[in-house]
Amino acid sequence: MDDEAMTGRDRGSHGAQPNGRPGRRLADEVHDTLLRQLMSSRFMPDSRVTIDALARELGVSQTPIRDALNRMEADGLVVRVPHAGYRIPPLISRERFDDMLEIRLLLEPAAARHAAERATTSQVSHLRRLLEEMAGLEEGDGPTAYGAFGLRDAAFHDLVAQSAGNQLVREALARLHTHVHLFRLVYDTQVTYLAMGEHDEILAGIAARDPDQAAYAMRQHILLSGDRFRRLFDDTRLGDAR
Template sequence: MQPDFSLAALEKENLGETVYNRLAEALMKGRFAPDARLTIRDLAQSLGTSVTPVRDAILRLIQDDALVQKSAREVRVPVITPDRYREIRMIRLKLEGLAARETALRAGPEDVARLRNLVERNEQALAACDWAAALELNQTFHFALADIAGLPLLRGILHRLWLQMGPLIAEAYQPGGRVMIDHHHELVKAVEAGDPDAAERAIESDIGDAGSIILDRLTARSKSNAGEL
């Protein structure tokens, strides 16, 4: 009887996907700052795995534009330019606006309760100055809109955009303060009322107001870097 190796193959596949998800999550939560240098061996040691699944995950993240390969041995978190950020923000306004509209049209009481719970927990995290938890809840809230709207393809696109946005949002979240959450309350009210126009306006205001803070920081950094040349 021939041995069945399917279980071993499945474990290897799951390990690679797990490593990718862990690194993607770390990027979206801002655990790696812009221009941070990542080494495969250090990441493998931190995750308690071999270098192979980490290398594979790094390659996927490079394809996602979430990391950049400077040389054969050097991988870094990209430094987003103001122009690139403006493009990402423009795309997010359209896509997340669509997600907000569809959420307002489709959401039931359980969905509204889910969104309200995320906002309340985010408020608690802000009050406790738990920025890591607040940042995670913010990202979960935005992704929940695509889930409730029933738009999995859109969610996949947002995932790739947020891989690039994570370090920027993390830097701006604490300085942003109430700007980073106030419009979430408006959005929940619009979803509960079944008002797609109001929901779209709320998410556009959320992205726009937070984006102004991020853009100011990026512009200042860009000028600083130019002055050092």
């Protein structure tokens, strides 16, 4: 979302009715923009973030910035500092990473299995579109593309969980904010390249209505992703961040 587009929508949102749908859409876009920046190392761990500065940078009023930051605070992605705006939290610890991986291994292969059994044709098509968008971003360069890839990576996994038909599982996975935390660990386009083939295998199993293939592909993806990120904890930078 470019600054000019946001500014225009923001001007239009001031006259919105109490249901606030135009403003709500803007807040969602600002929220996604901030998540992209968070995942692409635009915000450093423990750095301060102020509403005024973000409003000026993005060319919007303070209202959508405040709404987006409130949502991120509720999700544990930023920390409110009294009379000083917000603070970016530290990177996840090795212990948190291992716990998160264990939960994913318990829930996501089962979700992929059920998605192969229950996904609608529309959901399969949506999964395919997400992978096509991710492939286009993978060819891009820079932190912006990396953060946008992370958002679609999260959307892909969320849609698999939604297609499985168990809302509690979907909500449990969403609360982990796995992709935000992992993509914050390092800016490395190799992460996106390796994930693409693994996503293709997951979708192939779901599209073929093969529960075993879908579950196996998801489990392998989580394990391989875990190995890629686990090595980062041996890096001095991450050791210091803990």
